[in-house]
Amino acid sequence: MADVLTPEQRRKNMQHIKGKDTKIEVILRRELWKRGYRYRKNYDKLPGHPDIVITKYKIVIFCDGEFFHGKDWEVLRPRLEKSNNSEFWISKISRNRERDNEINKRLLFEGWTVIRFWGTDIKKKPEECIRVIEEVIFDAKVGRD
Template sequence: MADIVDSATRSRMMSGIRGRDTKIELALRKALHASGLRYRLHYRKLPGRPDMAFIGAKAAVFINGCFWHGHDCPFFRLPASNVEFWRAKIDANRSRDIATLDALHGLGWRTAIVWECAMRGRPANELSALVGRLKEWIREGCSNLDIRGPLPEEIAVMHATKVKAE
């Protein structure tokens, strides 16, 4: 399938996608800071420069976009055009993610990955529960954490509820 916009427009659109300070990253950082936790942003002394590093707790938090990291959720879909390029790019991102996590674990750090789908389109009460879970993990958690979004059937129920409310 051909792209629906010309290459100059696509290039401009893609260059506008941020690699840091995304909306979901800013929302999570603001909530954790408001709850009293302090962290280092994109800490250069650690492999992979985690989005947030909690030095005293030896906990690193990554906030991953579902598309760019090839997450197995409804928000990821391999583009229909230039498939070989996108598959190679996303596979390289996944490999780099695995190597980064392994390096951090080797240094004795715990890691958490918060996926975009866990935060996207969620009401404030669900986000506060996510923040509470992450906060508890940072302070007391002993293993690694992977916070994912709802399953496709949960999304369908949420969408149906939203449509009825409107």
């Protein structure tokens, strides 16, 4: 049986969820730094305050948590409908997904390349995430010539 938290315990857990320098961001940044890529973190000059920005190549990277950004929404949503406070969570995650799409469109319109990674992908396969970033950097370099 799953652990049932009191509202106070749940509130305390939720208060400790960070918005900056999360484990997944640090993993990705460390790998980029090791390979000699320089970046800005939590760049507030762009819409959505991207987690990582490689300004030299106009690349923005978001490290998205599966729950709050609604990974596999068609599976998660029905599960949330059966949970406590379902209206709140469905509304919150739906709005997060809408905002992510709006931010992607704005950044693309401004000429940025947007990359989004799921947290589990960063944790389990950081080298694949780096390969994706390096391919985008390569394309940006080729496009300059």
